[in-house]
Amino acid sequence: MNDLFATLGFYLEKPFVINALIVGVLIALCSSLLGVTLVLKRYSFIGDGLSHVAFGAMAIAAVLGLTNDMPLVLTITVVCAVLLLRMGKNAKIKGDAAIAMISVGALAIGYLLMNIFNTGSSNLSGDVCSTLFGSTSILTLSTFDVWMCIILSVIVVLFFVLFYNKIFSVTFDESFARATGQRAGLYNLLIAIVIAVIIVVSMQLVGSLLISALVIFPALSAMRVFKSFKSVTICAAIVSVVCALIGLFTSILAGTPVGSTIVAADIAVFALFSLIGAVTKRNA
Amino acid sequence: MSQIKCTDLTLGYGAQEIVTGLSFEVNAGDYLCIVGENGSGKSTLMKTLLGLTKPLSGSITFGDGVTARSIGYLPQQTDVQRDFPASVREIVLSGCLGRDGFRPFYSKADKALAARSMERMNITDLSRRCYRELSGGQQQRVLLARALCATEKLLLLDEPVAGLDPKVTAEMYELIESLNKHDGVTVIMISHDIANSLPYASHILHIGSDIFFGTRQEYLDKTHLDQAHLDKTRFAQKEGTDRE
Ligand SMILES: Nc1ncnc2c1ncn2[C@@H]1O[C@H](COP(=O)(O)OP(=O)(O)OP(=O)(O)O)[C@@H](O)[C@H]1O
Ligand SMILES: [Mg+2]
Numbered sequence: 001m002n003d004l005f006a007t008l009g010f011y012l013e014k015p016f017v018i019n020a021l022i023v024g025v026l027i028a029l030c031s032s033l034l035g036v037t038l039v040l041k042r043y044s045f046i047g048d049g050l051s052h053v054a055f056g057a058m059a060i061a062a063v064l065g066l067t068n069d070m071p072l073v074l075t076i077t078v079v080c081a082v083l084l085l086r087m088g089k090n091a092k093i094k095g096d097a098a099i100a101m102i103s104v105g106a107l108a109i110g111y112l113l114m115n116i117f118n119t120g121s122s123n124l125s126g127d128v129c130s131t132l133f134g135s136t137s138i139l140t141l142s143t144f145d146v147w148m149c150i151i152l153s154v155i156v157v158l159f160f161v162l163f164y165n166k167i168f169s170v171t172f173d174e175s176f177a178r179a180t181g182q183r184a185g186l187y188n189l190l191i192a193i194v195i196a197v198i199i200v201v202s203m204q205l206v207g208s209l210l211i212s213a214l215v216i217f218p219a220l221s222a223m224r225v226f227k228s229f230k231s232v233t234i235c236a237a238i239v240s241v242v243c244a245l246i247g248l249f250t251s252i253l254a255g256t257p258v259g260s261t262i263v264a265a266d267i268a269v270f271a272l273f274s275l276i277g278a279v280t281k282r283n284a
Numbered sequence: 285m286s287q288i289k290c291t292d293l294t295l296g297y298g299a300q301e302i303v304t305g306l307s308f309e310v311n312a313g314d315y316l317c318i319v320g321e322n323g324s325g326k327s328t329l330m331k332t333l334l335g336l337t338k339p340l341s342g343s344i345t346f347g348d349g350v351t352a353r354s355i356g357y358l359p360q361q362t363d364v365q366r367d368f369p370a371s372v373r374e375i376v377l378s379g380c381l382g383r384d385g386f387r388p389f390y391s392k393a394d395k396a397l398a399a400r401s402m403e404r405m406n407i408t409d410l411s412r413r414c415y416r417e418l419s420g421g422q423q424q425r426v427l428l429a430r431a432l433c434a435t436e437k438l439l440l441l442d443e444p445v446a447g448l449d450p451k452v453t454a455e456m457y458e459l460i461e462s463l464n465k466h467d468g469v470t471v472i473m474i475s476h477d478i479a480n481s482l483p484y485a486s487h488i489l490h491i492g493s494d495i496f497f498g499t500r501q502e503y504l505d506k507t508h509l510d511q512a513h514l515d516k517t518r519f520a521q522k523e524g525t526d527r528e
């Protein structure tokens with residue numbers, strides 16, 4: 001046990017570990033905030049699709065040889081988020097089909113690009129695997145990545161706090177919001193853009209395939225136990241941050257992959273909260 | 285000046301016309317009851333008044349302090365998310381948002397208004413409860429309280445008593461009547477339940493193959509419905525509530 005703490009103390013003196021913790025906590029916080037909206041507005045499909053788009057965008061950035069791929073990936077993902085939202089309203093291509101088209105397409109193109117332009121040296125399947133499932137890259141973050149992550153997180157949290165009531169309203173009953181003069185279209189657009197931002201930021205932590213888990217599990221867990229929007233939101237944020245910390249420390253100490261460890265922690269908490277929810281319901 | 289004046293409206297979706305040649309007006313304090321068969325376009329009329337769908341032709345003018353954006357409404361089929369985690373208070377407060385523009389938080393006035401609306405609907409003691417765990421009648425009252433936060437002047441109700449038992453139905457009608465009589469809220473209500481809702485109405489709009497618009501008396505004269513019979517049903521209903 002002492003050994004464990006000694007190792008932990010050893011790691012906590014390293015700046016790259018501190019960076020990873022800061023980034024991990026911020027990402028966990030941001031990704032949990034819009035979870036409820038995503039689940040209930042059936043935006044979880046959009047979230048899933050966008051994470052694949054982000055993967056494709058990363059492949060393009062890799063092909064172009066960009067060292068800082070975040071700005072490009074962010075732009076492409078935000079544009080796609082807006083497109084998906086517009087397409088969702090278009091009756092000709094059903095929303096779900098459109099999302100499937102874009103997401104699977106992006107995945108295929110991304111992998112193809114990485115293959116064609118593979119510069120020989122690197123190990124391709126390792127690269128692909130780490131973009132899909134997240135990697136140890138969380139421990140090799142550049143200062144630029146860390147700052148980018150901090151800035152984007154602040155924007156996301158600020159947006160959420162300032163638009164909290166509006167997000168509630170358009171999620172709960174969009175027609176009523178529209179009919180009573182709230183700018184539902186605008187808020188939907190903003191929500192889609194922020195989801196894109198969250199996805200791009202989260203990709204660094206858990207990789208593109210696991211992002212949905214990071215977004216959805218804390219919200220679902222909180223919804224099992226709490227009954228008001230505010231309490232669910234606060235609980236989801238706490239659950240998400242705690243799970244991220246558990247996952248990060250476990251992966252540092254046990255050498256497990258960061259992303260999947262965090263998601264495993266989220267799943268465990270979900271199981272626990274489901275149990276609590278079932279028990280309190282029976283006793284109520 | 286009337287609060288709503290519709291002239292020669294054609295309602296429908298895309299190329300499909302559902303109602304044509306619809307003209308009527310609503311003045312402050314009126315209680316307009318809209319009746320007609322299933323699929324005759326009642327809900328469509330409501331959505332058009334709210335600006336959710338566009339009329340195919342004709343005009344709608346608002347006046348007397350009412351704008352398209354200051355109408356409170358209770359939808360027939362709520363798009364509300366059934367398993368949304370929301371407390372009653374959060375939902376009622378959200379009715380204030382239309383007026384708030386981009387202001388991020390609720391003002392003191394908003395909170396006072398929400399508290400007053402909940403009181404009027406007798407749901408103050410439910411304010412911390414979870415919406416999805418309430419009964420149908422309680423949920424209707426929550427949504428009505430939300431509508432009251434969105435307006436002081438005009439309420440649009442699409443079948444507010446659908447799915448409620450006779451006793452709760454009667455209570456709902458009483459609530460709506462008191463809003464109309466005591467608070468001076470103009471009410472436009474769609475109803476299937478002609479026998480029970482007619483007694484409260486000041487005006488009737490019947491849509492369908494033949495369109496009728498006029499006062500209740502004119503409607504009764506035209507349809508030869510017996511006023512005494514209506515009064516009797518209403519009386520029986522009231523007794524039902526009083527017995528509680
Ligand atoms: N979004 C829509 N797009 C196309 N047609 C529609 C749409 N909504 C309703 N309709 C059609 O318009 C007609 C009128 O519908 P509406 O809902 O207004 O009827 P209603 O009078 O409210 O009926 P009910 O008494 O059953 O509520 C129906 O034939 C319906 O099929
Ligand atoms: Mg209808």
